[in-house]
Amino acid sequence: MSEYDSPSGPPPPQDERVSRRWFLGRMAGFSAAAAASGAVLSRAKVAASPGSLVVTPEAFASDVRIQSVDDPTTLTMAESMTLIRSGALAPTELVEAYAERIESFEDIYQAYADRSTRQALLEALDETPVDEQRFPLRAMCLVPKDNFYTSDLLTEGGSLVFEGFQPDYDATVVALLRSAGGLIVGKGQMGNLAGGRARVYGTTVPTTRNAWSPDDVRYSPGGSSSGSATAIAARLAVAGLGTQTGGSVTGPGNAQGLTCIKPTFGRVSLHGVIPLSYTRDHVGVMARDAKDAAILLQVIARPDPNDPRSLGLPQPPNYALAATAFPGERPRVRWPTRIGIWPDYLADEDEGVNTLRRAFLEVLEQNASVQIVSDITLPDQWEELTSEPLGGSHGDPTAFFIEHLRRDVRDFADRLPRFLNGMLQSADTYVKVQQARNLLLNRMLTQLFNQCEVVLTGETDAFDGTGLPLLCMPIGFDTDGETGKTVPRGAVMAARPFGEERLFAVAAAYQAVTDFHRTRAADPS
Amino acid sequence: MIQVPSRPNSPTDEELNRYILTRYALLGIDISVLPESDEDAPMDQERLLEHARSVLRQDAAAADFAIDPQLHLPVAHPAPFTAWTDEQSP
Numbered sequence: 335m336s337e338y339d340s341p342s343g344p345p346p347p348q349d350e351r352v353s354r355r356w357f358l359g360r361m362a363g364f365s366a367a368a369a370a371s372g373a374v375l376s377r378a379k380v381a382a383s384p385g386s387l388v389v390t391p392e393a394f395a396s397d398v399r400i401q402s403v404d405d406p407t408t409l410t411m412a413e414s415m416t417l418i419r420s421g422a423l424a425p426t427e428l429v430e431a432y433a434e435r436i437e438s439f440e441d442i443y444q445a446y447a448d449r450s451t452r453q454a455l456l457e458a459l460d461e462t463p464v465d466e467q468r469f470p471l472r473a474m475c476l477v478p479k480d481n482f483y484t485s486d487l488l489t490e491g492g493s494l495v496f497e498g499f500q501p502d503y504d505a506t507v508v509a510l511l512r513s514a515g516g517l518i519v520g521k522g523q524m525g526n527l528a529g530g531r532a533r534v535y536g537t538t539v540p541t542t543r544n545a546w547s548p549d550d551v552r553y554s555p556g557g558s559s560s561g562s563a564t565a566i567a568a569r570l571a572v573a574g575l576g577t578q579t580g581g582s583v584t585g586p587g588n589a590q591g592l593t594c595i596k597p598t599f600g601r602v603s604l605h606g607v608i609p610l611s612y613t614r615d616h617v618g619v620m621a622r623d624a625k626d627a628a629i630l631l632q633v634i635a636r637p638d639p640n641d642p643r644s645l646g647l648p649q650p651p652n653y654a655l656a657a658t659a660f661p662g663e664r665p666r667v668r669w670p671t672r673i674g675i676w677p678d679y680l681a682d683e684d685e686g687v688n689t690l691r692r693a694f695l696e697v698l699e700q701n702a703s704v705q706i707v708s709d710i711t712l713p714d715q716w717e718e719l720t721s722e723p724l725g726g727s728h729g730d731p732t733a734f735f736i737e738h739l740r741r742d743v744r745d746f747a748d749r750l751p752r753f754l755n756g757m758l759q760s761a762d763t764y765v766k767v768q769q770a771r772n773l774l775l776n777r778m779l780t781q782l783f784n785q786c787e788v789v790l791t792g793e794t795d796a797f798d799g800t801g802l803p804l805l806c807m808p809i810g811f812d813t814d815g816e817t818g819k820t821v822p823r824g825a826v827m828a829a830r831p832f833g834e835e836r837l838f839a840v841a842a843a844y845q846a847v848t849d850f851h852r853t854r855a856a857d858p859s
Numbered sequence: 860m861i862q863v864p865s866r867p868n869s870p871t872d873e874e875l876n877r878y879i880l881t882r883y884a885l886l887g888i889d890i891s892v893l894p895e896s897d898e899d900a901p902m903d904q905e906r907l908l909e910h911a912r913s914v915l916r917q918d919a920a921a922a923d924f925a926i927d928p929q930l931h932l933p934v935a936h937p938a939p940f941t942a943w944t945d946e947q948s949p
Binding site: 536537538598599600612613643646647648718722723724726728736739740742743744746747748750751754755757758759760762763765766767768769770771772773774775776779800801802831832 | 879882883886887888889890892893901902906907910911914915917918920921922924926928931932933934935936937938939940941942943
């Protein structure tokens with residue numbers, strides 16, 4: 335009898351420990367000061383957290399299909415780790431293969447804003463001991479977005495505002511990737527100050543190509559984590575990081591056939607990331623499948639004394655296990671899961687997308703652990719609570735950038751209104767926005783996630799604003815109407831606070847019976 | 860006779876523009892370096908002011924939204940708040 339079939343079943347996922355009951359009158363005056371309070375309360379928990387990086391055996395799961403090692407850049411990170419462990423793939427061979435592709439194709443893709451040399455990568459690899467427990471990411475070529483501080487590479491945020499900026503330390507998450515043996519190949523180009531697709535700084539001229547349309551700049555790579563997405567999809571890196579304040583990980587992830595997780599707010603430190611919004615910024619993991627996304631999240635999800643928003647939260651669970659489909663005649667989602675369908679989910683203006691979504695639902699319906707809830711209702715006052723002005727965050731970026739605005743507003747280019755007009759928002763409105771977010775999350779927990787554990791949605795903004803986790807993954811291919819290119823299409827799933835395990839479990843079960851995530855973009859002609 | 864307050868007329872675009880430019884000047888920000896109107900430029904004064912007026916009018920509209928101050932406290936980070944307030948069972 336399997337763990338799943340036992341009377342008690344597998345241990346419950348972390349989202350089930352979040353009460354659907356909302357707090358009333360329990361806390362007073364707990365506004366922005368919540369972060370500071372969390373810092374004080376959480377020192378002991380930080381000290382008690384695991385001292386070493388944790389990548390569990392599931393990261394090397396035997397259900398990973400090894401298709402080919404002729405070109406190791408086609409492998410997922412888990413496949414590469416497994417082959418290196420078995421001795422079938424030399425770490426230098428893997429790094430050399432990525433360096434070769436970058437030198438051959440980067441001029442076309444324009445995925446990187448700044449990058450390491452082949453020699454620097456090989457030296458860093460040489461300095462990393464062979465110890466898969468301490469350095470599980472050894473030889474893995476990774477790409478953080480260009481708003482993560484890096485001590486050895488420029489950090490320009492896709493903007494004239496930070497042109498030439500060279501931090502003297504690594505962002506916490508970059509340091510974690512390096513300390514796990516990961517190699518930072520370069521910095522992914524990004525939209526101007528985390529908005530839109532990557533462009534020549536200060537202009538409207540696009541740079542980064544979509545990996546599925548390298549010879550046609552019209553097809554967008556998605557924004558704002560454009561370069562990270564292209565680098566991974568074009569096999570110039572195996573996985574990487576983006577940031578999401580309003581769809582900037584799930585957007586490019588879906589545009590390029592990637593599997594990405596934007597975890598619960600606070601789950602990953604934002605220390606050393608160029609800020610856009612104190613309250614909505616998230617670090618997101620961008621990868622080729624759910625297992626890879628889980629491995630990277632496992633490495634970077636931990637409390638950081640430099641970011642009090644990451645403190646006082648539940649210990650990260652075993653994400654790699656969650657991203658392993660439950661074995662059986664037909665792989666199942668690890669936990670019985672109700673999946674809700676957004677009211678207009680099958681009414682996209684692109685009928686091709688609707689066709690793919692219907693096929694996606696058919697696969698989910700065949701999963702013995704899944705119950706589809708097709709008639710979910712949205713929480714009360716949904717439109718009012720999720721649209722401007724209550725759903726906005728005008729004031730946040732203005733506060734960070736006042737000195738830059740005084741220096742020269744032209745440096746902000748097309749993004750100037752976003753950064754300048756927050757100073758026109760009144761304090762009473764800003765407080766009301768925060769009240770509205772609290773009310774919205776209350777209703778999402780009690781009036782949406784009472785109907786299901788996971789919801790399929792085309793809407794991401796409300797989930798970004800309330801800090802709930804999102805996962806995107808490819809569900810098929812379609813023809814782009816403008817360019818005629820065959821391009822990937824994706825789905826977005828959302829869950830309750832700390833519902834990352836649940837999202838990984840659904841994605842892993844789907845990817846165990848489909849191949850969209852295994853299809854790689856063709857090289858430029 | 861006691862005068863009854865009435866709702867003032869909504870400000871015109873010109874009045875809002877003066878308010879906006881005064882606010883920018885007060886903070887030491889100069890937008891005159893932008894072209895006045897050039898749709899090919901990444902940004903111009905006309906578009907910037909149009910957006911700014913929209914923000915001000917939305918800001919005023921937010922005042923009409925009634926929300927219970929006893930039940931719904933302002934929270935900057937709603938999702939982790941569920942953990943910080945012990946809304947998670949053991």
